[in-house]
Amino acid sequence: MNFNLKNLPKREKKPRSKGITMVIDKGSSIQQCKNLIESSSEYFDVIKFGWTTSNFMNNLKKKIKLFKDADINVYFGGTLFEAFAIRSQIDDYISILKEYDLNLAEVSDGSISIPHKKKCEYIEKLSKHVTVFSEIGSKDEKKIIPPYKWIRQMKAELNAGSKKVIGEARESGSVGLFRSSGEVRQGLVEEILTEIPTEKIIWEAPLKAQQVWFVKLLGPNVNLGNISGNEVISLETIRVGLRGDTFNDFL
Amino acid sequence: MNFNLKNLPKREKKPRSKGITMVIDKGSSIQQCKNLIESSSEYFDVIKFGWTTSNFMNNLKKKIKLFKDADINVYFGGTLFEAFAIRSQIDDYISILKEYDLNLAEVSDGSISIPHKKKCEYIEKLSKHVTVFSEIGSKDEKKIIPPYKWIRQMKAELNAGSKKVIGEARESGSVGLFRSSGEVRQGLVEEILTEIPTEKIIWEAPLKAQQVWFVKLLGPNVNLGNISGNEVISLETIRVGLRGDTFNDFL
């Protein structure tokens, strides 16, 4: 930080296993990636090339290298995994992870319906090659998963080899953890936390009110995802009580 | 595309006369134009300098050349035409089209009220110099045009020389084809399609839900407009069933 403000809450430094910020990219150019790295690289840990956008990106290898060189891990959105899975092309997907030199992948079932046992087998299979984050929650706002099932699935996926589980929100912040209005499913989150350690969870929280809600509940070092690149610094101010929304929470 | 996913729906390649994506720019710098071209030039066909923003852009000729060199056609928003028309400066407008080496122009009446016959005369006049796209629909959300009038006007404008007609939506996606909530006027669109070939229409659809709605109705190669530069790749994923919203529509 540029200034010496006293009594700020302690924020984990990179490389960190908690307090992770995961950014979503949906098609930046090389220069835009450089912009993000220059302005914000110390404030985020992972970048996700959202859903299947990686399939359409020019200079994909160059983009991946840029982020890795800045100590930011890269993975492809879960929808890409699902697109390969539903076409029975999982081995092709594993080849791609190798070809693009990725060490992290997401397993999800936001758009496809598969038995949960099958999903766990995918996690087990992929985790032999890369670190796996797996995601719970449908992208379909009509498919509401009750809290006990979130918990059961999270446990099973962590057992199957997921390093962290992700709570779904989409880019719009309107499904999974949230109501269609964007409001947090508070009871769901609190029930999950009775059984799963918060360090194991990345909460997708694209909207500011959602970020504020999680920081108020879980403190500066909560793991948050689907953050827009131009909101990374804003999130950092929220985390340490330097934006109006959390200003009086850490004094 | 970077990956070999099987059984994707067929997407037209550039140069294409259907499946057009029209991007709206409202004041990008030269570097930002380069960013957009680098990341997305194969996924869009036309860029509109929205409403009268071209009047305020620095390096306007350089911007136009950048896009043309990348095989992207350029035109100025219809409001600029209207600003010249209402000041009786149409000949000045035609001079500007020449000065800036444009071969495409929009004729619209979103902000001015003119007899429809007069609008068609403008189309006829301009189409002697450039290709004309003409736009139907008011920017005033209180001016609701009934479906039979949309159809009558579209036919007359195509006859007068318009190459394509554009369905109005504004940058916000809240007028013309849409209700103030952004919801599609579904009956209007379906009635139009009984009489006007879809290839002749560019549907302005700035919001994701609107893009999804049109792709579900008319397939991957529907013409869509007023797409934000940073949503071009997202739209491409929606078109070919590689985003959650259309994932199960093209399997």
Place this chain on the structure above:
Amino acid sequence: MNFNLKNLPKREKKPRSKGITMVIDKGSSIQQCKNLIESSSEYFDVIKFGWTTSNFMNNLKKKIKLFKDADINVYFGGTLFEAFAIRSQIDDYISILKEYDLNLAEVSDGSISIPHKKKCEYIEKLSKHVTVFSEIGSKDEKKIIPPYKWIRQMKAELNAGSKKVIGEARESGSVGLFRSSGEVRQGLVEEILTEIPTEKIIWEAPLKAQQVWFVKLLGPNVNLGNISGNEVISLETIRVGLRGDTFNDFL
């Protein structure tokens, strides 16, 4: 402007004391600052590094110099002042203003509660070192300040040394001058204007509908703030009646 459109309303040129556009930046990279300057520098007068984002910006001195060299004044958001004030570090804050070669600062009480007399003392103190803009209005949507208090505070702050007073809106346009829906508190604005000259006020108006409302009420040369960098040219079109929303207001 690029084109010779007749009978446009008169717009003040830079350097100007009325018709000011204040942009909010929340963490741009150096290249992004260059983009904004290249595309729009003649259309904005001041840039605010919103709330405490300056604390987290890389190359902060370089950013400040870039804007100053383009004849754009720079200041840090009021929340940074408040973060120093609540920690009894005001002298540190004044040192920082010197270290970063700033000649403008904001005094506000959007997140802290202090007696208004104390706020005026801060204004007096800081105005010995720099030009002061002071801001009225809470960031907490539950704290509604009645119009007579806005007026009383504005007068006292101008007397204490503020060059201009700012009406609060946040980045989201949902507090202070506005209802949580973003709608203008019209009676409040009109009552303020009976007692405070409009040239002395910068109205924060991040949403387009808010900008339109103020331009319709107060003309092209109203002072507006919290404008997003990529909306500067759009605002300029609104100011001079060249966007649909104000097209018929200045003919």
